[in-house]
Amino acid sequence: MSIPSAPWSSWLPNVPSGSDFVLRNAHVPACCVHGAGDLAIDHDGLSFVDIEIRTGKVSSVTPASSSSSISSSTLPQVDVDGGMVFPTFVDLHTHIDKGHTCERSRNQSGSLAGADDSCAKDERHWTKEDVYTRMEFSLKCAYAHGTSAIRTHLMSNATQGALVWPVFKELREKWKGRIELQGVALTILRFFRDETEAAKLADLVKKNGGILGAAVSCTDRGGYADDVYTTCLDDMDALLDTVFRLAKERDLDLDFHVDENGNEASKGLLHIARASARNAFTGRVVCGHCCSLAAQSPGELHKICLEAKKANITVVSLPIVNQWLQNRDVRGISTPTRRGVTTMKELDDAGVSVCLASDNTRDQFYGYGDLDMLEIFGQGCKIGHLDRPISHWPLSVTSRPANVMGLGDAHGRVVVGGVANLVVFRGRRYSEILSRPQHDRLVLRDGRPLPCGVPDYRELDDMCANGMVGSGGVKRGRGGA
Ligand SMILES: [Zn+2]
Structure with missing residues (x-):
């Protein structure tokens, strides 16, 4: 059983339906990680890690186990192949x-x-x-x-x-x-x-x-x-x-x-x-x-x-x-x-x-x-x-x-013991994620993939399309005078 992730995240194998799994082989900005102990940091400030997620929370962040084919964790594994992970x-x-x-x-x-x-x-x-x-x-x-x-x-x-x-x-x-x-x-x-x-x-x-x-x-x-x-x-x-x-x-x-x-x-x-x-x-x-x-x-x-x-x-x-x-x-x-x-x-x-x-x-x-x-x-x-x-x-x-904003100690961080609110990118380095738009990112909230994408601008046409000339001519919003 698996929950389908957002259609645009199809590059990732579906995340297991139970919320317990390991995100393997992720690059994460080291400054965003708390409570993980010592992690190696590269010239861009990134650490290469496995992130274990249990009951919607980050249960551990450890050095990536990419050198072995199988992680030491017994949980289902999602290999992000070097993709970058940010907190939300x-x-x-x-x-x-x-x-x-x-x-x-x-x-x-x-x-x-x-x-x-x-x-x-x-x-x-x-x-x-x-x-x-x-x-x-x-x-x-x-x-x-x-x-x-x-x-x-x-x-x-x-x-x-x-x-x-x-x-x-x-x-x-x-x-x-x-x-x-x-x-x-x-x-x-x-x-x-x-x-x-x-x-x-x-x-x-x-x-x-x-x-x-x-x-x-x-x-x-x-x-x-x-x-x-x-x-x-x-x-x-x-x-x-x-x-x-x-x-x-x-x-x-x-x-x-x-x-x-x-x-x-x-x-x-x-x-x-x-x-x-x-x-x-x-x-x-x-x-x-x-x-x-x-x-x-x-x-x-x-x-x-x-x-x-x-x-x-x-x-x-x-x-x-x-x-x-x-x-x-x-x-x-x-x-x-x-x-x-x-x-x-x-x-x-x-x-x-x-x-x-x-x-x-x-x-x-x-x-x-x-x-x-x-x-x-x-x-x-x-x-x-x-x-x-x-x-x-x-x-x-x-x-x-x-x-x-006074949102507490876990918000905007990858905290061991904190909620697994993460953004997983296909790009592996800053030179990749800051070059292509990364619209195919996977967003995890409480360790689960978001089943949605961005809304279509056409949803707003009744309100906001004044002045836009389309096949129907100039549209008028219902809020207009
Ligand atoms: Zn302003």
Whole structure:
């Protein structure tokens, strides 16, 4: 008897139906393995191992027994022939409430300003059914790719917030055990000038078990006086104090969009680190983007990295979206020359926990993406030159985001005694898994293969195909005006 694995995983012999078996001859990033004793590690930070799985848990990780034809274990064996194995992924920064709206509300210029404009125009399509269907579609994609936890930012103005948060709660409950879902209130720093409204939002976040957020120095003009939305030069620190106070009073964690530009004047991360210290904040703080660190002088960069470390801030880089939006010429004439991602290596050297995440998928801020964390990891490594050697960087998409999301000691890790949530790739080395898409991966949850693949985009056609010309002409979504 065997459970058929997902059709695209046909390269692997079917995994035995009882959940007890041995994954033989796997390459696993050594930094992801806990409780296994000494394992040899190669130049890429990989160990060659057998992983024994009993009752849905990892019962042992031992050096691969490939030298003998039969493993010492008496359990059924699945030989992955050198394929790489990761723990399931954790995606720390997404926007799944906006996902898959890129065709019906197109960002014509592809710029950050164009994204803000077209995103606001998309609001007319938002109904409960629309948001629910798109969000769940994203969860299905991520789940099939091997992700077990997602944090999403949620539009939280009065009308969209009232719609989105209940949908988020419903889906969080429905997907519990498959994807742990967290929500962040997405708003801008200026919003916190109205303390009554800000307190109302903080209460809503608390009631829904969410995280408080704000965009700080995060437009194309971030750091300058004319950015009256997210920089608010005159009272930036006072507004940040309000954010931290509201969070502290309610025991909320914080998650900011920060410095999404290439301006040397943009130092939102520094202001947030100082606000955290000033307010003696003990909750968890995540800062996303932080692109303008790349525009700082070496001395200033070092100073900001140290202050971020002192404030125990986790930085999440969103490299693919940064490559798409940063330094884009709205006229479409010039090639981008300053496509800043944050200074991942310098932050890492300073001891800051650095993560990689998806950010937007198929919306106005990024017209592509499928919540595939292998793609994010691979692009992050290539864009950030994290690959000579890759060594500990798998932590950026596994245990580091799991830690700051408070998911426990076993999530995003291959732990002896921990649940067997694993992603098994056909590719045997980084040069193989980061070259071909690996869509034929096998995802194991509780030691069992997922019997599903990614959903078909056509499932969304009723909602999201506005503007797409097909055989039936221009389709109109039911959420449209
Ligand atoms: Zn974002």
